[in-house]
Amino acid sequence: MVVKGGDLGGSSNPWLIAVVVSIATFMEVLDTTIANVALRHIAGGLAAGIDQATWVITSYLVANAIVLSISGWLATVIGRKRFYMICVALFTISSLLCGLAWSLPALVAFRVFQGLGGGGMAPSEQAIPADAFPPEQRGRAFAIYGIAVVVAPVIGPTLGGWITDNYTWHWVFLINVPMGILSLLLVNSLVHEPASTAAERKKLRQNGLSVDYIGFLLVALGLGCLEVVLDEGQRNDWFDSTYILGFAVVSAISLLLLIPWELTRKEPIVDLRLLGNRNFGSCFVVMLCTGAILIATTQFLPQMLQEQFGYTATLAGTALSPGGFVTMMLMPLAGRSVNIVPPKYAIAGGMAVVAGAMWYVTGLNGDLTWSYAAWARVFLAIGLPFVFIPITTASYEGLPREKTNQASALINVARNLGGSLGVSLAQTMLAQREQFHQSRLIEHVYPSSPQYQETVRQAEQFFGSKASSAADTSQRITDWIGQLLAKQVALLAYIDVFWSLSLIAIAGIVVALTFMSNKTLGKGHPS
Known part of the structure; x- marks a missing residue:
């Protein structure tokens, strides 16, 4: 059945097309979360610190953010189907290289290419169903796409944890390869270029293609630096760090200059x-x-x-x-x-x-x-x-x-x-509220407090039979109270995060x- 009113550009079933493009959607969104739980395994396997390993996540997000904002323009110029398949192919090849990476710098470099491919896929994955279906049926079409977008981050930590617990971190990336190949085969066979986008591309080329290089540079600097600030800010004391402050200034200036520049372009790379x-x-x-x-x-x-x-x-x-x-x-x-x-x-x-x-x-x-x-x-x-x-x-x-x-x-x-x-x-609030709640709770932990004395008395009864000496008992009680306090502080901070x-x-x-x-x-x- 072909849904009437869409701009499919061919005779393929639009519902089948919605499912096909959702395969790559699921793969790309899954990759934003699946690697998180494998970071410690990656750091250990590549002889790197956990702080260094976080660039495996950050490099992907930065590249993804840069290409995402200009991918709509690229899809129009190159052709939506062609651009989409290029992105899926780049993502799949990069996933293979990530799984075979021999060092952390190599893995980070391959993750950059993977992020470029993943960021380029997303707009086409929405635009293809939007053109394939008439307006009154787009909601149900986007439901298929939405399942991939919402469910993939949910499955990511579970799947990533299971893979790293039972196999090696390499398979966190290698799992994308068969899915990418399947997506390429199905898209090539079933998806057709809409007539309207083909006409728009032909019109652009006839009038002479004007590439907005300055707009691209401003987008890359603005979003790329902003992503680094957001991902690394908490670990580097935010604006007390010249490293974070420098990236923040570059990001702010770039994004501010982007607004008047793009609004005055005849063919803006980002249509603000x-x-x-x-x-x-x-x-x-x-x-x-x-x-x-x-x-x-x-x-x-x-x-x-x-x-x-x-x-x-x-x-x-x-x-x-x-x-x-x-x-x-x-x-x-x-x-x-x-x-x-x-x-x-x-x-x-x-x-x-x-x-x-x-x-x-x-x-x-x-x-x-x-x-x-x-x-x-x-x-x-x-x-x-x-x-x-x-x-x-x-x-x-x-x-x-x-x-x-x-x-x-x-x-x-x-x-x-x-x-x-x-x-x-959430990261910033968690750290700051932990400090706040710790300072407040410690105010009530002092030797003359009746609650503290009662807690120590009960702990002595529990640890007394397990310790070898009075000093050992005292040390165990101190450690236990410290752990109890730390857990309460952390839970109160998490509660504040969820309130926000x-x-x-x-x-x-x-x-x-x-x-x-x-x-x-x-x-x-x-x-």
């Missing part, structure tokens, strides 16, 4: 005018919030379970898995909802559920169970589909077809940038209700 569109601008901001919450929780829930409760990487990852199944079940329903409920109300409702999920996690304590963590992720998973699908679908509403590449690129920039901002905010994420969700509700159109997609209702 789209952000002036009320509906698209709102979608961009809400996607920032969504990316911050999704990526931050995906990183910090497993981190908390491993560091504070002694979970293995695999077990911590499984706490996120039930949420992934819930998302898969709800995505089709969320896809249908965009034709019934105006996106602003669907997004507001979804964000309200997300805010409630973050509030639920603030009730954690020292007796946290696996089921509590799993339910927290399930509650979050209930809200995310009703946020992600309406944003993705509404961002194309009212835009001419030749702008879909640029629009898709900017929405993906919002998701990735939001994720980086969310993780950076709930406030980000509330901000998303406000933006959606205040600025987005009331129009029901695909039905032609007035705003």
Whole structure:
């Protein structure tokens, strides 16, 4: 069956095309999280420190951010299908080289190329279904794409933990190779270039292609340096470090100069005018919030379970898995909802559920169970589909077809940038609130305190029979109280992090209700 009204450019089934492009989507998004849990194994295998090994993550994100913002323009100039296949091929070859890397510098270099390929894929993966389906069916098409985007970060830590626990870190990257080859074969056979984009490319070449080199340089410096600041800031004391301050200044100047430069170009490499569109601008901001919450929780829930409760990487990852199944079940329903409920109300409702999920996690304590963590992720998973699908679908509403590449690129920039901002905010808050809570709790730990004396008395009864001497008993009690205090401090800091994420969700509700159109997609209702 071919869906009428789309611009498929061929006779392939558009639903099959949505599934095909989701393969590479899943592969690329998975790679943003799967390597996180393998860092210690990578550092040990390549004789590097854990701080040095973090460049395995940072190098990928920097390259991804740089190419992502200009990939819409590149897809228009090169041809969407051709550019997409080049990116998938680059990502697949780079994954093979990452798995065969012999040193940390080699691995970082290959990760840069992998990030370039991965960043280039994302906009085409959204634009292809957008053109293949008529507006009234785009919601259900994006549901398939959304499953890959939302579920991949959930599976990433679990799969990465299982691979590193049972095999070697090399397979974290090598697993992409067969998936990449499958994606290339299917895309080459089934995906066709839309007539409108082919005509736009022909028109550009006839008029003489003008490459915005300065715009590209400003984008690369601005987003690349910003990514380094966000990823390395907490580890380097933020602006007390000349290293971080230098990158921040370069990023700020580049992004400020980018605005007037791109707005005055006839053929801008990044079409910033789209952000002036009320509906698209709102979608961009809400996607920032969504990316911050999704990526931050995906990183910090497993981190908390491993560091504070002694979970293995695999077990911590499984706490996120039930949420992934819930998302898969709800995505089709969320896809249908965009034709019934105006996106602003669907997004507001979804964000309200997300805010409630973050509030639920603030009730954690020292007796946290696996089921509590799993339910927290399930509650979050209930809200995310009703946020992600309406944003993705509404961002194309009212835009001419030749702008879909640029629009898709900017929405993906919002998701990735939001994720980086969310993780950076959470890391900074976690460190600062740990210091705050430690200073406050220590105020109540002094020898004359009745609570302290009672705690010591109970500890003496427990450790007295196990220690070899009074000095040994005293040392064990001191160590135990220190560990208990450190755990309480850490849990209070995590609670503050989840409170901050709930406030980000509330901000998303406000933006959606205040600025987005009331129009029901695909039905032609007035705003």
